[in-house]
Amino acid sequence: MLLVNRILDIFVYKIGFINPVWISSFRIYGSLIFLFHFLSILPDFHTFWGQNAIVNPDIMDANIDNLMPTIYDIHQLINKYAALGFQTVANTVAIIYIISLISLALGLMSKISAAIALLTHLVLMQSINIFIYGVDYMTTISLFYLLIFPVGKYHSLDNYLLKKSNSDNFEQGIYLRIFQIHWCLAYFFSGLSKALGPTWWNGEAIWKALNSYNQASLFNPELWVHYPYIITFLGILTVLLELLFPIGVSVKILRKPWIVSIILMHIAIGALLGLYFFSIVMILINLVGFWFPYFKTLTIFSR
Numbered sequence: 001m002l003l004v005n006r007i008l009d010i011f012v013y014k015i016g017f018i019n020p021v022w023i024s025s026f027r028i029y030g031s032l033i034f035l036f037h038f039l040s041i042l043p044d045f046h047t048f049w050g051q052n053a054i055v056n057p058d059i060m061d062a063n064i065d066n067l068m069p070t071i072y073d074i075h076q077l078i079n080k081y082a083a084l085g086f087q088t089v090a091n092t093v094a095i096i097y098i099i100s101l102i103s104l105a106l107g108l109m110s111k112i113s114a115a116i117a118l119l120t121h122l123v124l125m126q127s128i129n130i131f132i133y134g135v136d137y138m139t140t141i142s143l144f145y146l147l148i149f150p151v152g153k154y155h156s157l158d159n160y161l162l163k164k165s166n167s168d169n170f171e172q173g174i175y176l177r178i179f180q181i182h183w184c185l186a187y188f189f190s191g192l193s194k195a196l197g198p199t200w201w202n203g204e205a206i207w208k209a210l211n212s213y214n215q216a217s218l219f220n221p222e223l224w225v226h227y228p229y230i231i232t233f234l235g236i237l238t239v240l241l242e243l244l245f246p247i248g249v250s251v252k253i254l255r256k257p258w259i260v261s262i263i264l265m266h267i268a269i270g271a272l273l274g275l276y277f278f279s280i281v282m283i284l285i286n287l288v289g290f291w292f293p294y295f296k297t298l299t300i301f302s303r
Contacts, residue, residue: 018172018173019292019295021155022288022293023149023172024154024155024156025284025287026146026151026284027105027107027110027146027151027156028105028107028155030142030146030281030284031117031146032101034101034139035102036277037277038098038101039098040277042094045094049071049090049128051085051086053128055130057072057127060127060128061073063130064126068122068123068126069123070123070127071086071089071124071127072086072127074093074123075089075090094124096120097117097121097124100113100114101113104117104151106156106157107152107158108156108158110151111147111152114143114146115147118140118146121140133275133278134275134278135275135277138278138281138282142285149179150171176293180289180290183285183286183289184249184250185246187241187242187245187262188243188245191238191240191241191244191245194238194242195243200235200236200238200239201239202235203233203234203235206232206234206235206238207231209273210272241261245258259286262286263287266282266286267283
């Protein structure tokens with residue numbers, strides 16, 4: 001009984017009032033970010049998911065495991081029963097993904113929409129797995145949370161049309177704590193892996209990242225060649241921000257400045273490395289997990 005009380009103390013009792021805007025913001029803004037990210041790729045859709053893509057679909061399919069089907073697998077299965085072009089299948093999966101994200105943002109059949117969005121996202125990413133990067137993994141994780149969280153109970157068409165009862169503070173506390181613990185562990189181990197080698201302490205890792213081939217960066221990496229101490233400082237600061245993240249967000253007086261620092265770090269990643277959507281997703285995760293829940297008056301329509 002004592003152990004149960006201690007666990008409940010960690011997950012719920014000490015959290016106090018939780019503003020439900022965190023969970024509706026996660027659903028609405030997250031879905032829209034994932035939607036805009038996918039729409040930004042659509043001009044090159046055939047380049048990645050076409051019959052004559054950079055890597056042919058059959059070759060791509062042979063290079064991966066079979067845990068999650070690819071568009072090629074689905075096409076092969078359908079062709080056993082009906083003749084259907086590969087591009088038609090690819091386009092259909094993409095359209096279903098777009099519709100499910102719009103439906104999720106509106107909070108219409110939220111659980112079903114989240115499940116469909118997650119499955120179609122996995123199919124699309126599995127089909128081009130050698131091209132995916134951080135934002136695609138963050139999208140997968142976020143869609144999984146949107147599937148298991150009660151996201152349709154707040155600021156949604158489900159809530160308006162079906163009159164769903166809102167989650168109580170106890171239920172929200174459990175979901176929020178799971179979310180927070182996950183990202184505390186993610187940042188901690190990311191910082192730990194950086195701290196174990198010398199390149200983040202001497203600035204070499206930052207210098208390599210800045211000088212990688214990336215036309216999306218807003219700054220010329222040659223600007224930093226005359227400021228090696230700034231590069232070293234940024235490397236050390238990144239390690240400390242990530243490694244000490246669980247402490248920073250757990251201490252009330254440190255939480256806001258720590259989250260602001262993490263957000264500034266992700267803004268810098270977006271601006272310097274051109275990883276715009278990755279940075280936006282990570283900023284949203286920090287806001288909904290460690291900022292929005294503690295506002296007593298914040299609403300989804302706040303300006």
